[in-house]
Amino acid sequence: HISPEAYRAKHEITIIGNESPAPFMTFQSTCFPPEILREVQQAGFSAPSPIQAQSWPITLKGRDIVAVAKTGSGKTLGYLLPGFILVKNLRNNSRDGPTVLVLSPTRELATQIQDEAVKFGRSSRISSTCLYGGAPKGPQLRDLERGADIVVATPGRLNDILEMRKVSLHQVAYLVLDEADRMLDMGFEPQIRKIVKQVQPKRQTLMFTATWPKEVRKIASDLLTNPVQVNIGNTDQ
Numbered sequence: 001h002i003s004p005e006a007y008r009a010k011h012e013i014t015i016i017g018n019e020s021p022a023p024f025m026t027f028q029s030t031c032f033p034p035e036i037l038r039e040v041q042q043a044g045f046s047a048p049s050p051i052q053a054q055s056w057p058i059t060l061k062g063r064d065i066v067a068v069a070k071t072g073s074g075k076t077l078g079y080l081l082p083g084f085i086l087v088k089n090l091r092n093n094s095r096d097g098p099t100v101l102v103l104s105p106t107r108e109l110a111t112q113i114q115d116e117a118v119k120f121g122r123s124s125r126i127s128s129t130c131l132y133g134g135a136p137k138g139p140q141l142r143d144l145e146r147g148a149d150i151v152v153a154t155p156g157r158l159n160d161i162l163e164m165r166k167v168s169l170h171q172v173a174y175l176v177l178d179e180a181d182r183m184l185d186m187g188f189e190p191q192i193r194k195i196v197k198q199v200q201p202k203r204q205t206l207m208f209t210a211t212w213p214k215e216v217r218k219i220a221s222d223l224l225t226n227p228v229q230v231n232i233g234n235t236d237q
Ligand code: ADP
Pocket: 044, 045, 046, 047, 048, 049, 052, 069, 070, 071, 072, 073, 074, 075, 076, 077
């Protein structure tokens, strides 16, 4: 058992902001519901990854967060598991639109996130659907009609479906910009801003990114409210 300070030093965690809760060094300390703890145990995970350990206590407080950590560090469950808990707490009718919206740069990444949401959310009765371009809209629209607590989407396809008025974002309370640096590299900034205008200002916004260049800082300062930032390792500026 080590102190929060020793854990942060060991995993090169730095926090910027007016909140620095102790990291959740074990799954038990997260106080996640038993069905979620069972899922991570069944997946064979022994402990939260550093970005999970330090971002979860901040996210669960309802704060906006910027999380900077390299690929492969467990960012997906970093935002999904607190999102599951929010869905359970709010218990919206998923047919009125999703509670959680995750924006992702590519079809491949969106599909991976969707797979993780399905796998880890099943026992919590979380429904999730995935919207991406390069595939027919019909099946995606039918999935949406069935209702989904979580929508994972690439920005272009989501805007197409928004224009068709086939989904409403008025219930979104938890907005995730995943791989924000890549989305901006791919030219999605106007699409992202258009989408975010349709999400209520009274929301929690989370940005996950592998790098922290000035374009990403700018959109973070425009879309997030008083965020806490968590960096893992040397995040080259
Ligand atoms: P990132 O988004 O940071 O690139 P991912 O969320 O894709 O990383 O996670 C990388 C891999 O690590 C996935 O296979 C995921 O299931 C696994 N993983 C996530 N959390 C943990 C954990 N706490 N312990 C072990 N493996 C984990």
